[in-house]
Amino acid sequence: QFDPDNTGYISTEKFRSLLQRHGSELDPHKLEVLLALADSNSEGRICYQDFVNLMSNKRSNSFRQAILQGNRRLCSKALLEETGLSLSQRLIRHVAYETLPREIDRKWYYDSYTCCPPPWFMITITIVAFFLYNGVVLDRFVLQVTHPLYLKNALLYHPQLRAQAWRYLTYIFMHAGIEHLGLNVVLQLLVGVPLEMVHGAARISFVYVAGVVAGSLAVSVADMTAPVVGSSGGVYALVSAHLANIVMNWSGMKCQFKLLRMAVALICMSFEFGRAVWLRFHPSAYPPCPHPSFMAHLGGVVVGITLGVIILRNYEQRLQDQTLWWIFLSIYVIFVLFAIFWNIFAYSLLDLKLPPPP
Secondary structure, eight states, X not given: OOOTTOOSEEEHHXXXXXXXXXXXXXXXXXXXXXHHHHHHOTTSXXXXXXXXXXXXXXXXXXXXXXXXXXXXXXXXXXXXXXXXXXXXXXXXXXHHHHHOOOHXXXXXXXXXXXXXXXXXHHHHHHIIIIIIIXXXXXSOSOOOTTSTTSTTOSSSBOGGGTTSTTHHHHGGGOOSSHHHHHHHHHHIIIIIHHHHHHHHHHHHHHHHHHHHHHHHHHHXXXXXXXXXXXXXXXXXXXHHHHHHHHHHTTTTOOOTTHHHHXXXXXXXXXXXXXXXXXXXXXXXXXXXXXXXXXXXXXHHHHHIIIIIHHHHHOSSSOGGGOHHHHHHHHHHHXXXXXXXXXXXXXXXXXXXXXXXXX
16 A cells, blocks of 8 residues: 555655554554654655564664664653653663663663563573582582592593593583682673673673683683683673673763772672682692682683673674674684694693693
């Protein structure tokens, strides 16, 4: 009826008449976006696919550009000014302001988030991996570095057992003390769960696992005689990416007490890292095997401020369209390949005195 030539477009005049006729049936946030879309179009026509993308909660680059170049009707009323919200709606709004720097993205996220699927990755890896495995399988929630089973565990990374590839990942399930576990769990849940609610499990799990792998490989290259335990590589990747995005988008971040929250996160990270450095050079309970290395923390930070920043910055765009994403991904892949060859050849060429296998 409105597109007799089947071009995929209708005129903005017809589009506005439709909005006036059926606007009361639409969600107010969607209506605002549709009006902004109509007002921003300089060609006098609206693409049907953009309309479908909006109504199905999908975003396209052309639609994003239309909104950004419009008259900003979408920003006429900040999401923070909305009243009469339920507890769950206030929580979603809080998460939006904690993680997204632009009002357009906050309203879009608030309008489209359905909690399906829930943030399952961070919750699963925290509760099941940490507490269920340590509490049920090992019959101990935490293995101290002075515990007899500490080095004999099949999960931690040990330089003599580096050929067992699963240890480059599974070391995150072991922690060197209750304070080590506690700080990682707190940071992981407070930062990781809101990030996963906004960016999805695929992106957040990629950053987390990339930080974990980079952490163990960094230990195998820079601290070749030490074992490593703890999820600090993945946790530091998420936290450093989040903090870097806050700094880069400081004026757009409207979360309350953002300076105080950054300070608390940095203090917690610094305390845990300082403890790891002190423990590394403290006399070992099982000489000649040293205490766990702290290099995994640094590997996670590097991943967070490179790959992590790109992933969290592009909320609505495809990563494949970002040149910087490909550059950092290539650097990461090159480092992984270098570390693999280093593990195969360097240990024998350097004739290191590695600690005996557990």
